[in-house]
Amino acid sequence: EAGVTQFPSHSVIEKGQTVTLRCDPISGHDNLYWYRRVMGKEIKFLLHFVKESKQDESGMPNNRFLAERTGGTYSTLKVQPAELEDSGVYFCASSQVPGMRGEQYFGPGTRLTVT
Amino acid sequence: GQSLEQPSEVTAVEGAIVQINCTYQTSGFYGLSWYQQHDGGAPTFLSYNALDGLEETGRFSSFLSRSDSYGYLLLQELQMKDSASYFCAAYNFNKFYFGSGTKLNVKP
Numbered sequence: 001e002a003g004v005t006q007f008p009s010h011s012v013i014e015k016g017q018t019v020t021l022r023c024d025p026i027s028g029h030d031n032l033y034w035y036r037r038v039m040g041k042e043i044k045f046l047l048h049f050v051k052e053s054k055q056d057e058s059g060m061p062n063n064r065f066l067a068e069r070t071g072g073t074y075s076t077l078k079v080q081p082a083e084l085e086d087s088g089v090y091f092c093a094s095s096q097v098p099g100m101r102g103e104q105y106f107g108p109g110t111r112l113t114v115t
Numbered sequence: 116g117q118s119l120e121q122p123s124e125v126t127a128v129e130g131a132i133v134q135i136n137c138t139y140q141t142s143g144f145y146g147l148s149w150y151q152q153h154d155g156g157a158p159t160f161l162s163y164n165a166l167d168g169l170e171e172t173g174r175f176s177s178f179l180s181r182s183d184s185y186g187y188l189l190l191q192e193l194q195m196k197d198s199a200s201y202f203c204a205a206y207n208f209n210k211f212y213f214g215s216g217t218k219l220n221v222k223p
Contacts, residue, residue, distance in 0.1 A: 041121070043204075043213035043216075045210045102206045108155040109157065
């Protein structure tokens with residue numbers, strides 16, 4: 001069974017540009033999460049999809065961030081326009097029933113650097 | 116607000132036992148998870164405590180005390196490959212709140 005995959009693994013863009021990150025969850029996992037980790041700090045929740053619906057997007061920093069999950073499969077996270085403080089590692093995670101065992105499956109992350 | 120506190124770094128020798136503590140302050144707390152992350156890799160799930168007490172999985176054990184808002188991860192018979200960052204995460208129905216991670220350095 002394939003794990004959670006993310007693309008690209010690294011992205012370096014200039015301030016003001018647009019970047020789109022992609023996450024492919026484990027097949028059959030209805031729950032998909034986006035997180036961000038800024039160097040040395042906590043892994044911070046951004047939002048949670050259940051299938052194609054946004055269950056909770058309280059962690060999204062501002063309206064420069066837009067997440068979608070078309071058809072309840074893969075998800076994209078677009079940052080437009082990017083700012084310096086958006087740099088960090090963006091993780092995606094998926095799970096079947098999140099509450100039962102507290103377990104999520106993480107992807108390897110996308111390291112975003114905004115210069 | 117939501118916050119989880121854990122030590123930033125711990126060093127131990129191969130074969131020893133190490134305990135990584137986590138104190139949390141969250142609303143709507145359901146349980147506490149632990150994740151391991153090697154440099155550049157994906158966080159991987161280690162354990163979850165929904166109830167008070169000790170959960171054991173091989174060399175790793177995790178403990179939770181809801182009344183003290185406290186948990187810990189215990190790693191026994193440390194191996195070099197255990198060098199990694201360890202995160203506690205409080206589950207709150209819809210989402211997980213993570214700590215900043217504890218970097219464990221295992222020395223020969």
